[in-house]
Amino acid sequence: xxxxxxxxxxxxxxxxxxxxxxxxxxxxxxxxxxxxxxxxxxxxxxxxxxxxxxxxxxxxxxxxxxxxxxxxxxxxxxxxxxxxxxxxxxxxxxxxxxxxxxxxxxxxxxxxxxxxxxxxxxxxxxxxxxxxxxxxxxxxxxxxxxxxxxxxxxxxxxxxxxxxxxxxx
Amino acid sequence: xxxxxxxxxxxxxxxxxxxxxxxxxxxxxxxxxxxxxxxxxxxxxxxxxxxxxxxxxxxxxxxxxxxxxxxxxxxxxxxxxxxxxxxxxxxxxxxxxxxxxxxxxxxxxxxxxxxxxxx
Numbered sequence: 001x002x003x004x005x006x007x008x009x010x011x012x013x014x015x016x017x018x019x020x021x022x023x024x025x026x027x028x029x030x031x032x033x034x035x036x037x038x039x040x041x042x043x044x045x046x047x048x049x050x051x052x053x054x055x056x057x058x059x060x061x062x063x064x065x066x067x068x069x070x071x072x073x074x075x076x077x078x079x080x081x082x083x084x085x086x087x088x089x090x091x092x093x094x095x096x097x098x099x100x101x102x103x104x105x106x107x108x109x110x111x112x113x114x115x116x117x118x119x120x121x122x123x124x125x126x127x128x129x130x131x132x133x134x135x136x137x138x139x140x141x142x143x144x145x146x147x148x149x150x151x152x153x154x155x156x157x158x159x160x161x162x163x164x165x166x167x168x169x
Numbered sequence: 170x171x172x173x174x175x176x177x178x179x180x181x182x183x184x185x186x187x188x189x190x191x192x193x194x195x196x197x198x199x200x201x202x203x204x205x206x207x208x209x210x211x212x213x214x215x216x217x218x219x220x221x222x223x224x225x226x227x228x229x230x231x232x233x234x235x236x237x238x239x240x241x242x243x244x245x246x247x248x249x250x251x252x253x254x255x256x257x258x259x260x261x262x263x264x265x266x267x268x269x270x271x272x273x274x275x276x277x278x279x280x281x282x283x284x285x286x287x288x
Contacts, residue, residue, distance in 0.1 A: 015264070015267070015268075016260055016263050016264035016267050017260075018256055018259060018260035018263065020252075020256060026256070026259065028260070028263045030263070030267045032267075032270070032271060032274050033271075033274075033275070033278075034274045034275070034277070034278040035278075038274055038277045038278055038281070039270070039274055041277060042270055042273045042274050042277060043270075048273055048277075051269065051273055052266055052267075052269035052270040052272075052273055053266060127267075129263070143251070143252055143255040143256075
């Protein structure tokens with residue numbers, strides 16, 4: 001990534017907007033040209049979900065277990081083989097079909113609680129994702145080390161993807 | 170956006186409130202330097218300079234790296250810039266995911282339209 005000189009999180013780039021709205025919270029916004037039930041379907045069916053959650057060609061998604069209902073659990077394992085894998089897991093605190101999914105991120109010590117809502121208007125869906133950390137320190141820690149939230153690994157994977165896309169173009 | 174930055178600004182301003190520390194930043198703006206270099210330049214003891222550098226480091230204004238017996242100091246990115254970069258990476262992650270999700274949503278949407286026409 002060579003945008004190092006730019007300061008600020010320039011939300012204009014790409015179609016995804018991110019904002020840190022408080023000490024504890026990050027908000028991601030994106031709109032989709034389809035009704036909410038379709039976006040929800042792509043989010044809640046494992047066979048569809050695993051096609052977009054890990055967009056990189058780098059580290060494959062080994063397994064994807066999701067029981068998308070209130071109280072259900074999920075576990076996503078990434079890696080080249082089961083001996084060298086890492087897992088993201090947690091449970092769904094609330095699931096309202098076509099409208100809202102809330103889940104915990106339990107792989108770290110002070111993981112965030114993520115809420116995604118699907119709001120339909122004129123056949124389009126506004127997706128709003130909020131990542132809420134238990135304390136300011138937890139979010140600051142995630143930002144400075146990156147390691148607790150597992151983002152480092154995901155970002156490395158993303159870097160690989162960006163490199164791959166760059167060489168193809 | 171203003172409120173959460175406050176404590177960081179406080180740490181930065183506290184770090185900048187001292188003449189020696191401002192001098193150290195100015196010096197590091199010209200070139201990286203070891204703690205020993207800085208101590209000599211500012212006519213201070215090593216311990217005194219270490220304290221100043223550690224205040225600057227905690228404010229995110231300076232980073233240090235120890236190679237062998239020498240600790241080299243250089244200007245840091247600053248917490249605000251670090252945070253901005255992290256948020257940008259976070260955004261890129263979601264952007265990449267949502268680009269992929271967009272394709273699947275489009276696929277499902279098309280399929281539904283075709284199925285709808287068949288009925």
